[in-house]
Amino acid sequence: MIVRVDLMISLxxxxxxxxxxxxxxxxxxxxxxxxxxxxxxxxxxxVFHDNSGAGTTGLDDAYALAYFENTGAEIMGAGKFGLHNYPDDPDWKGWWGDEPPFHCPVFVLTHNPRPTFKLSDTTFHFIDANIEDAMAQATAAAGGKDVRIGGGPTTVRAFLEADLVDHLHVAIAPIVLGSGVRLWDNQRGLETRLPTVKSEVAESGTIHLTFAR
Amino acid sequence: MIVRVDLMISLxxxxxxxxxxxxxxxxxxxxxxxxxxxxxxxxxxxVFHDNSGAGTTGLDDAYALAYFENTGAEIMGAGKFGLHNYPDDPDWKGWWGDEPPFHCPVFVLTHNPRPTFKLSDTTFHFIDANIEDAMAQATAAAGGKDVRIGGGPTTVRAFLEADLVDHLHVAIAPIVLGSGVRLWDNQRGLETRLPTVKSEVAESGTIHLTFAR
Structure with a gap:
């Protein structure tokens, strides 16, 4: 069992x-x-439930496939689930429709928990916990499979800073956004904690960068 | 004649x-x-005047070689020349010894100009000029060859923001530094002004990224 992160960032x-x-x-x-x-x-x-076989099949797809492999539980921030966008809607069930792509227990970090609910084979738990406790709950729920830190960047940074991440895959799009929330803030020395570094460029121009123990 | 930048940055x-x-x-x-x-x-x-043939010869070297090709003049900030480190030393001649690697006129942007001097085949001019005037002087001195904006990042950003750069090569080292001066600040939309984007990964793990018109 390892703890994994996959995130897309701008240059x-x-x-x-x-x-x-x-x-x-x-x-x-x-x-x-x-x-x-x-x-x-x-x-x-x-995610789109499109089984026509359409879509790219190169390096980007290989990383996309790896994203869905062997995940036993996911931890995500309230923002990724959408609680910041729909704070007053008790019926908000996330962005992903009736068949969310997680297929595992998802733990949403929030100071305003709401009841657990299930959509298809994904169960959403809302927990007001520090990252160590969240990790313990997710690890128990994952049944030996990997735990994914799903984002957003503030949540990912907190787990990186606590050295709880074993495998970080970042897909860098060659565009400059100019504003947003940065992944790398306060991450000096990341390459010494996760020293196995691999870089590859996909046909799309996306740079796939992996840090691992 | 084009205006070129090569810079090394952290992730x-x-x-x-x-x-x-x-x-x-x-x-x-x-x-x-x-x-x-x-x-x-x-x-x-x-730079080291080591002609023993030692050194890497892969993709990093191909970019290093391109760096030295067809440059007719260089513009650099006062910091790159070392004026911020040695502001009170009128005899400071730069970091590069008696045979600087430029082999062309170099224009150092400074609010405190000092006399022009020559070291081997490199002439250093110190000019208190805005970037358009500096570019005009460098272009005239380059005799039809390329003008290089040598750095540092603040100087490069100013020329990028004025859309005076035709070819930007960035070598990204897969390390996280946490502080310093950022290249990308205020560069939103760079990829629309320089839309020909190419990415390659060298044997060293360095990511070479090129933006061109």
Missing amino acids: DGFATTTDITPEKPFGDDWGRLTASYVATRTFRER | DGFATTTDITPEKPFGDDWGRLTASYVATRTFRER
């Missing part, structure tokens, strides 16, 4: 985007940041 | 380092940031 290190308007709740930048991942056959199958 | 985008002590005026980080470049055969020949 300037931003894992969130800021060009959000009422008409475009995700903005245009989010689409640009995630375009090479969304284009993969794996993403289309697992 | 978190820093092109300067901050771990400087009286005993180590460059610190340890500068060596880590530039290690793959300093290791090339080209750097050893051109």
Whole structure:
């Protein structure tokens, strides 16, 4: 069992985007940041439930496939689940529809917990816990499989700073966003804690960078 | 004639380092940031005057070689020349010894100009000019060859923001420094002004990223 992170960032290190308007709740930048991942056959199958075989099958897809392998539980921040966008909607069930792509217990970190619920084979738990306690709960729920820290960047940084992450995969899109939340803040020396570094460039131009123990 | 930039940065985008002590005026980080470049055969020949044939000959060396090709003039900030480190030494002649690796006119941007001097075939001019005037002087001196913006990051950013750069090569070392001066600040949309993007990974793990018109 290891603890894994996969995150997409811009060249300037931003894992969130800021060009959000009422008409475009995700903005245009989010689409640009995630375009090479969304284009993969794996993403289309697992998230869009498109089994036509469409989508890219190169290096981006290999990383997309690895993302879904052997995950036993996921921990995510309240922002990723959408609690910051829909704080007053008790019926908000996340962005992922009736068949979320997690297929495992998901632990959402929040100071305002709400009842556990299940959608298909994904169970969402809402816990007001520090990261060590969250990790203990997720590890127990994962049944020997890997625990994924799903994001966003503030949540990922907290687990990196506590040296709780064993495998960090970052997909860097060759675009400059200029603002957002940075992944690398306060991460000096990351390469000494996770010294096995691998870099590859996909056909899309996306740079895949992996840090591991 | 085009305007070129080559710069080494960390994963978190820093092109300067901050771990400087009286005993180590460059610190340890500068060596880590530039290690793959300093290791090339080209750097050893051109900067260390080591003609033994030692040094790496892979992708890092190909970029190092391109760095020295067809440059007719260089513009650099006062900090790169060393005026911030030795402001009170009128005899300071730069870090590069009696045979600087430029072999062309160099224009140092400073609010405190000093007399022009020549070392081997490099002439250093000190000019109190805005970037457009500096570019005009360097272009005239380059005699049809390329103009290089040598750094540091603050100087490079100013020329990028004025859309005066035609070709930007960034070598990203897979290390996280945590502090310094960032290259990417205020560069949103760079990829639309320089849309020809190429990424390659060298044997050293260094990611070579090129933006061109």
